[in-house]
Amino acid sequence: MPSDAGSIAAARRSVLRSVAGSWDFVLLVILAAVLFGAIGWIDNFAETITVTFLLLDVIPIALMATALTLVIVTGEIDLSVASILGLTSAVLGQLWLSGFPLEIAIALCVLLGAVLGAVNGLFVAGLGLPSLAVTIGTLALYRGLAYVVLGDRAVADFPFEWTTRAISTIGDTGIPVAVLPVIGLALLFGVTLHATPIGRALYAIGNNADTARFSGISVSWTKFWTFVASGVMSSLAGIFWTFRYASARADNGLGLELAVVAAVLLGGVSIFGGRGNLIGVLAAVVLLATLQRTLQLASATDEVLNLVIGSLLILSVVVPNVVQMLRQRIRPTVLEGPTP
């Protein structure tokens, strides 16, 4: 109870510290710095078309990272996201070639995403196998299936209205229309994660699966559904990708899982589960895309970009640990109150 002035001040300080010291706050500051730096110093950055290009690049990664956050919060991982994107794209192309109306083809592709995610979920949650091994397997398997479906062909004759729909913007704002459903989905996932019993269950599982089980949470089912969600979001990314580039290919999004996992981890989600939030992840997604555009406009090479992203990732792992270590060293004998 805050019965005296001292403890109120202490409480204030700790609130301040938890906001200013939170990783998502740091990320937002970095993002703001990069944005203002780019606007100030990089030629051609301060244009509406930057917003368009940037957000179009962000959409597929945001979709996949949003669902992957849930998976990683439970302490699991899904490395097959980009392969699901590729397989969905290949299947969408093949269905369109075989004469399916696009509406039905898209619905089937979303269903396919759910099934592919369910396969991951079945192995991980049902059989209790390590998700790292399972999804490295399906990373190869799903990509392989994509080549079985479409080979090295490309399907490109999608109707003009669909391909322009994917890249059209809201009036003169430069913001792609496709951002709206992505925001909707992000809100859905954000609310689920941060304001529902399901979300609390996910964190509980990530912190300690046994304790979660004893508190009556169905660990297997919960994990299973996170993989299904990841599959569905990846297939949505695949559908968007196909129309955005007007090209269905088996190698679409090859290697993109690294960017997605990087965004989630940089966003402050602990790879061991139980910690992190969606705001941080989305800030990281936007930050990575902004860095990429900025460096490209500054005519930096891909190698520089990789160096920067790699360093950021290492920092995101190192900094919180160092901070914690320093705190413990400065006040080694602090009496722990009940943790919030």
Next chain:
Amino acid sequence: MTRSKFRRLASGLAAVLALTLTAAACGGGTTRGDDEGPGDTQDSVGEADPNAEIQEGLHISFLPKQINNPYFTVADGGGEQAVGELAGEYEEVGPSEASASSQVSYINTLTQQGVDAIVTSANDPNAICGALDQARSAGAVVVTYDSDTDPACRDLFVNQATAEGIAKIQIELISEQIGGSGQIAILSATPNATNQNAWIDLMKQELEKPEYADIELVEVAYGNDDDEDSFQETQGLLSSYPDLAGIISPTTVGIAAAARYLSGSDSKGKVALTGLGTPNQMREFVKDGTVESFALWDPEALGYLAAYAAAALASGQINGEAGQTFEAGDLGEYTIGDGGVVVLGPPTVFDRDNIDDFDF
């Protein structure tokens, strides 16, 4: 606790939104390309004036399939030389992995930078079309080299060689090397490789000419563009046809594997080998006498020609219509063919005398 979490969530959301809006607001009205509809793109080059001077200071950007790929490094080196001769500004950008859509963000960047010309080799004929359209409506000219896009999305395609040219030179070389008569075999890649099959069909047609009447094609073998398979197929051909006079391998993997087998066998110097190969792969076999000569287009000349074509387009000398001509420095004058295609010319033949002039 939940309330403070919510507050953080909300404040974070607000911050992201604010940043996005700031970026959007700072955009002002300088959208290139957005105000013009896709229908206008064809006019970006305008009428061609054959007497127009090549402008100085043209910003010409090369966007290969992949950077740090030896073939494109050499090709773009040719482009750099040409841009230097034209007193322009040269730049090479590109993805480190040759995937289909990775080139799009580079094209977007070049569009924003307002470059005068984009010279690109497409990883996918369609995936970069939308981005190229935007670049063209922003005023850039687009030249493709090595691999074309959908012809509607570029101004000009600089083709390294025609299928006829490739077939013709290989028959010419083998005929020369076996003295105009004897059995020959072809060592191809896979049975369903489109390019390979087109070349093989044209080689068969070429062989029907009277001057090649004494040459008999006994077999087309497939090494699957795999070093070991090609090696074994070569061995198989030599044992099945003891009188075999020569082998044509129109694939860089096949010819290198066949050369390796021949150089270690009794047939070295007796069975001729030619086809399409790169000088670096074939150098030792040319020097040790296993291979007399082989062919390939010169990527450096390809990049050089592409840069000159880009400069001529950007200066309004040409606009990509068939029949127009332009000067390409050391390479001389070129005429645009049907479909906006410029052909580099017959493939370059590499032999003991000139192979050290090439490094790719």
